[in-house]
Amino acid sequence: MSEIREDFVERVRQLVREVFPMVLRAVAAASREASAKADGSLVTETDCAVESHFVKALERHFPGVPVLGEEMSASARLSEHADAGAYYANFMSSPHQIIIDPIDGTKNFVEGKREFCIAAALTARVGEGIWPIAGVVAVPNTGMIYYTEGGFVREESVVGENSVIIERREVAEPLMSVSSKDRWWLATNGYSLAHPWISSGSSVHDFLGTCVGRLRGSVTGTQRLWDLMAPLALANNLGCVLRDLATGDCVTRITPEHLSPNLERRAWGLERKMVLLPAHATLAELVRRSDAEQG
């Protein structure tokens, strides 16, 4: 298993280097035209170009491994599939899968903000579900790539010589990330947040923040599979775990039951609220039941 893992990471690091100049040129350009997808999120030419470059190369390099990309999934005619569970189970039935978000934080990218990422994960079948075994997250605006290497995470400069194994280093400021939709959901379902929240507009960027210790934790619930898998691979190697908000249990596989049955509007969207946090932390250190607090 380690062979395909290493091969995947090496290949993706190379692909990131190949698309970086194109992405940075688009960042520098005055206009980055975007159009809206069916779910209201944005897509640009750069999203599609990066994804197509990754998908073509990875399909050629890993024949037989199914590849899921955000933009190809948006254009696929998913509504023709009668049963979402069977559709997801079919993808998850292979021994390995590749999951790509060509640009996470497209709105930030369009608006010239710094927080957007390229994310790619290799997952493996675990029981009825899948779990990431390798991941690469690239941050074009800082020129850094984060990737799994053995049981570690390496931070590497795309252009420079810097390359170091990193550990999670918690910063003093207690912030957590929660998307606006999840904040609304938590508030209307009797939960309160233990720390001030932020939301950068890129879930991958925020999850990465929790992995490296810039944030105390991240709530996830409205994201799609491609937002979660690459950072989760890093999290596995940086002492972070994913907990189910309702039960507090560690999540160790994502199954078809975790994903939205609504293929037309929310394909590959998570259905359960989960929290990414350090293994030593308790859920209550981040999210509390407001009613429980009141006794």
Ligand SMILES: [Mg+2]
């Ligand atoms: Mg995207």
